[in-house]
Amino acid sequence: MIPNNTLFQPNDPAFLSDPYPVYAQLHQQSPIFYDEASDMWYFASHRDVDAILRDRRFGRSILHLLSREELDMPPENPAYEPFEKLGRHSMFDMEPPEHTRLRSLVHKAFTPRRIQAMQATIEAIANDLLDQLIPQGEMDVLADFAVPLSVTVISALLGIPDADRAQLRPWSNAIVKMYELGHTPQQAEAAIQASQEFADYLKDLARQRMADPQDDLITALAMIEEEGDRLTEDEMVSTCVLLLNAGHEATVNVIGNGLRTLFAHPDAFDQLKGDLALVDTAIEELMRFDTPLQLFKRWVLHDMEYQGIALKQGMRVGLLFGAANRDPHVFANPDALDLTRSPNPHISFGGGVHFCLGAPLARMELRSAYRALLGRCSTMQLQEEPRYHPTYVIRGLESLSVSI
Ligand code: HEM
Numbered sequence: 001m002i003p004n005n006t007l008f009q010p011n012d013p014a015f016l017s018d019p020y021p022v023y024a025q026l027h028q029q030s031p032i033f034y035d036e037a038s039d040m041w042y043f044a045s046h047r048d049v050d051a052i053l054r055d056r057r058f059g060r061s062i063l064h065l066l067s068r069e070e071l072d073m074p075p076e077n078p079a080y081e082p083f084e085k086l087g088r089h090s091m092f093d094m095e096p097p098e099h100t101r102l103r104s105l106v107h108k109a110f111t112p113r114r115i116q117a118m119q120a121t122i123e124a125i126a127n128d129l130l131d132q133l134i135p136q137g138e139m140d141v142l143a144d145f146a147v148p149l150s151v152t153v154i155s156a157l158l159g160i161p162d163a164d165r166a167q168l169r170p171w172s173n174a175i176v177k178m179y180e181l182g183h184t185p186q187q188a189e190a191a192i193q194a195s196q197e198f199a200d201y202l203k204d205l206a207r208q209r210m211a212d213p214q215d216d217l218i219t220a221l222a223m224i225e226e227e228g229d230r231l232t233e234d235e236m237v238s239t240c241v242l243l244l245n246a247g248h249e250a251t252v253n254v255i256g257n258g259l260r261t262l263f264a265h266p267d268a269f270d271q272l273k274g275d276l277a278l279v280d281t282a283i284e285e286l287m288r289f290d291t292p293l294q295l296f297k298r299w300v301l302h303d304m305e306y307q308g309i310a311l312k313q314g315m316r317v318g319l320l321f322g323a324a325n326r327d328p329h330v331f332a333n334p335d336a337l338d339l340t341r342s343p344n345p346h347i348s349f350g351g352g353v354h355f356c357l358g359a360p361l362a363r364m365e366l367r368s369a370y371r372a373l374l375g376r377c378s379t380m381q382l383q384e385e386p387r388y389h390p391t392y393v394i395r396g397l398e399s400l401s402v403s404i
Contacts, residue, residue, distance in 0.1 A: 159216025253396030
């Protein structure tokens with residue numbers, strides 16, 4: 001282990017376009033390292049990332065234990081309130097016992113049965129999109145297929161009316177920029193405005209559903225009750241925003257990154273096109289091979305020693321999901337694409353109490369997307385080499401133009 005970081009440079013365009021050679025070096029030289037620029041310890045091994053996600057001495061939030069003042073954070077800027085409020089009432093930014101209460105309430109509406117019932121709808125949405133695209137002879141797989149598919153699926157599940165769906169992607173895009181390492185004042189302003197508009201919109205819709213219940217997730221969320229407890233209006237709004245944002249950003253990128261990976265591995269691509277029964281293991285491998293969410297952070301909730309490092313309450317640590325997914329101690333030939341890899345204990349859906357709530361829906365969506373695309377557009381060709389967005393946490397392509 002070498003303590004000081006020289007390899008991990010998340011602002012370097014070369015690293016952003018292909019972080020995997022650096023991860024291979026980290027595994028060899030320093031899977032745990034300290035980065036002076038961010039004053040954080042980072043963990044690259046699968047064992048540490050998995051262990052920290054499950055260790056309750058680390059948390060997604062610490063404000064239940066320490067004030068902003070004690071954390072040396074500037075006082076909350078009132079202008080950020082619309083954005084901060086979404087986080088305060090979201091399970092994503094809570095720790096037990098508040099997290100347990102909220103996740104369990106949401107689970108009563110977001111049931112396996114409700115998700116399973118989406119199967120035919122998802123297949124129909126994917127096929128309708130391709131019916132329109134195939135006659136055109138070309139498409140941008142992201143803008144024309146992956147985005148409308150995943151926005152339509154999560155909107156249909158929640159019960160967002162068709163006419164309002166176009167607004168969701170810009171709101172979501174603006175908000176998730178705040179999760180990147182550093183953002184500009186303009187990005188913050190856009191995220192605040194989007195948070196306010198999105199929350200106002202959902203509040204109105206939830207009130208309409210309370211007055212006139214429908215068979216959709218918003219109605220179910222508004223109606224759930226567990227031992228006399230129910231979601232407050234703020235919790236309803238934050239949960240819907242979380243489901244809408246988390247529910248499509250990563251899914252879109254697994255379609256884009258995954259197809260790009262297949263184009264770069266023509267033998268594997270042919271193998272999959274020749275045997276669509278491989279799609280389940282292929283999806284897991286594509287999510288491992290080019291991880292859509294590269295970094296999650298955790299607060300150190302209590303002073304402790306972890307792997308010989310003294311961690312103080314209030315520090316933050318970085319978990320390198322993309323590196324953990326290429327750990328040679330867990331994955332044989334980690335830099336090789338093997339669409340039949342099984343078991344495949346990749347960490348792309350996280351672990352511990354915050355494990356992705358939407359994983360079954362995401363898997364169902366990805367299965368339908370890949371089956372439809374590969375089954376109906378098997379001669380698809382890349383039109384130009386795709387480029388990645390210059391962001392680190394959310395790893396995805398700007399576009400993916402293909403001829404069909
Ligand atoms: C391939 C697509 C997806 C990936 C890779 C993904 C990944 C993740 C990861 C890594 C986390 C945990 C973050 C952490 O521990 O800090 C998470 C949490 C979450 N995801 Fe997903 N996700 C995907 C799709 C979805 C979908 C489709 C939905 C919902 C419709 C969803 C809803 C959520 C929610 C609500 C949480 C928060 C859970 C909690 O805090 O308890 N995700 N996701």
